[in-house]
Amino acid sequence: MSYDLHGAWDQHVNWTKPYLNAHTNLTEIESALDLLWRNDISPSKVVMGLGFYGRAFTVESAACKDPGCLFNGPANSGSCSREKGILLNSEIQNEIKKRKLKPKLYEEEAVQMVTWGKQWVSYDDEETLQIKVDRAGERCLGGVMVWAISHDTKDARYNKALAGILGREWTSGSLDDDEKTGEWVKKPYEQCRWTNCKESCPKGWVHVGRLDKGARKDELMYDETGCGGDGSHLFCCPPDQDIPQCGWYGHGNGACTKSTSCPSGMAEIGSNQMYCNHPPMVQTACCTTESESMKVYGECTWGAYPECDSKPECPSGYHDVPVARSGSGSGGLECNNLKNALGADILGVQMRNYCCGTKKDLQFNDCQIFRNVGPMMPGYPEGTCRSNCPSDRVRVAIDWAFHVCSAYEVGGQATCCKTEYGEEKWEANEKLEAYKNSMADWMVDEYCPNPSKVLKKRSLSSSSTGLVVRTDKSGDMTPLELLTNILGLVGSQLMLSQYRFIWDNAVRERHFYLQVTYMTSYIRNNWRLDWEGPSAFARKVLCFPNYVAAQIEAFLNGAP
Known part of the structure; x- marks a missing residue:
């Protein structure tokens, strides 16, 4: 039995002192084996005992915790072992994880040691078990045994480790009494989105075609707003959902419209005024919303314009939760100037609200403003606003009218959101x-x-x-x-x-x-x-x- 070589019993016996020492110290195991060899015991009849637990002590002084220092009693009992001076490997791992401890390897003794406060414990892990098994092989022992497999972690970490060292098969059976037959997993429905300037669609995604009456053959959905003449945004959709029908509306051969608007059954995804004869007239990018990849857009709409600070914040009816604000709406408008208490214009523009329905999973959420994502536009200073979003977000607005971004008359800050829309599916x-x-x-x-x-x-x-x-x-x-x-x-x-x-x-x-x-x-x-x-x-x-x-x-x- 090559474990329990030391324990709290060392404290009150005449021939030992209460020294800290590992109960599976390999150097002492070798000495014990030598006694057997001197009595002509065949190594094949000897099995080396291994422990899936540690002997633990309370040190006498927190300033002296190395082997050879003194202890003044057993360590506190574990929540499972419930015995002072013993900690199961599962309990030791819990302490290491909970307290973020770093064990120390004593390679010659083939033990791990870890301390916290005045608690001290030695134990065996994958590395020290390997050393001990190798030594058992070198000494031609009959095998190894363990006390006890019930001391292992729920995922059978040490059983699997020892089986791997010995080249044995191990069962996939779980020791976890709480293992479930499956779980409900939310499969997200990715929403269609604009790429950043000069970027192509995400791998596998579809660059959506333009299907309005003014579209040329095979024309695709582009928008140059906020790119400063250096590329375009592409409108892309995930391939695992139906691709929506999209287009640009309200252009009217350059006459354009005073405000953004979409045909019935379509939702606004963007807007610009660069192809309109008389800005701030605007044309609107719109898509149908039957596809799961457009559902969130279909539950959201823009608020009042051009007096964008008008009350109420959101249009009357279903869309009554403001999730984002932009002085340029989705990208092609410019709200009126801010006003003081007397109604006179002051520096800055009003902000138009982007409003969604009350169903939380059908809202754009965690909307944040970004001005510095992606490469700088050539020829412009570093502070120029860039209309790009991080890859895990959907752009709902480009604000070039906001005073921080209006100085260079190019670019614009992007309002970028996340979504939680998805389907709960049972995964066995x-x-x-x-x-x-x-x-x-x-x-x-x-x-x-x-x-x-x-x-x-x-x-x-x-x-x-x-x-x-x-x-x-x-x-x-x-x-x-x-x-x-x-x-x-x-x-x-x-x-x-x-x-x-x-x-x-x-x-x-x-x-x-x-x-x-x-x-x-x-x-x-x-x-x-x-x-x-x-x-x-x-x-x-x-x-x-x-x-x-x-x-x-x-x-x-x-x-x-």
Whole structure:
């Protein structure tokens, strides 16, 4: 037993002093093994014990925490172990994570040590387990064992680590009693958006075509507003939704309109006045809103113009939540000047409100103003406003009239928003689909899972009723793992219920008595059964399904 070499008991014995020392110190393990060698004990009969827990102490002085310093008693008990002087590896990891601690490796002793306050604990992790297993191999020991697997973390971190070191297979069964069969996941519906100046559409997205009456053949949706003559914004939509019909409206051969407006069933996505004969006349970019990628636009509209500060802030009716403000609206207008209490114009422009409906997931939200995203326009000073947005936001407005951005008569600040619109979808735990697929494969071609690389082919005995022995290629989620988890009750109650359903649904028609209810009754009530554990029985079922099913049927029908 090469753990518990030290503990709180060192404090009150005559031949030791209360020195801090690791209870799995490899140098001391070597000394203990040497005593066995001097008494001619065969190494093959010796198994090295490993610990998934640490012996913990309260140091005498917070100024002295290194091995060899003194302790004055056991450490505080853990929330799970509930015993002073012991911390399970799971508890140690919780302390490290909670307190952001950094363990210290003692390579020669092959232990990790970590302290906080006056608490001190040594333990083994992946690195020190590797060192100890290597040393056991060098000394030709018979193997290693662990006390105890129940001290591991919920995700079986140390079991998996040790299995990997030893080259052993490990079960995918979860130790998490709370593991769920799935979860509701919100799939976002990306909204169509304008790119930044000179940028192409995001990879895979569609550059939307222009379908208004004034469009030329194959013309696409562009807008040069705020780019200073250096490129254009492209209007792009995600490919997994219907592409909306879009166009520029109100141009009227250059006459344009006094305010932005869209045909019925369409929403405003932008505006400009650069192709209008007499600014501030304007034309409006509009799109249909049936597609999921345009739904949020369809729930929003612009407020009063040109007296943009007029009350109420939003148009009467459904659109009554202001989410953004712009002195230029979506990009092509210019609100009237600000006014003082006497009604006289003062420096600055009024701000037009962009308003959405009351449904939070159908609003633009977290709208922020950006003036410095993307490269500077050639020939302009660094402070010139740029009409671009970060890649995770949708541009709803370009404000070139705002006084900070109006100085150079080019560019404009962008109002960029996020959206929460999406669909809640149930996503099953991926293990369940993997187990379902592995069972479907097994039912098509029943085989005996290979317990080792030694077994390669069917028994040559003419009386053999077993299946061909084969190494499973489907990874961890195999029929063997599934049935082992079911019989060993490995996993949460919710997951076990689904495991049983998957197994029973697969075997019911061909191997009726291999359903879980019949197997567990057979195991529980058959006192003659040579029970070697869930994994061994599961392997027997998979290797000899007809034979085991016949045994269970006979037993349940009263056969001796």
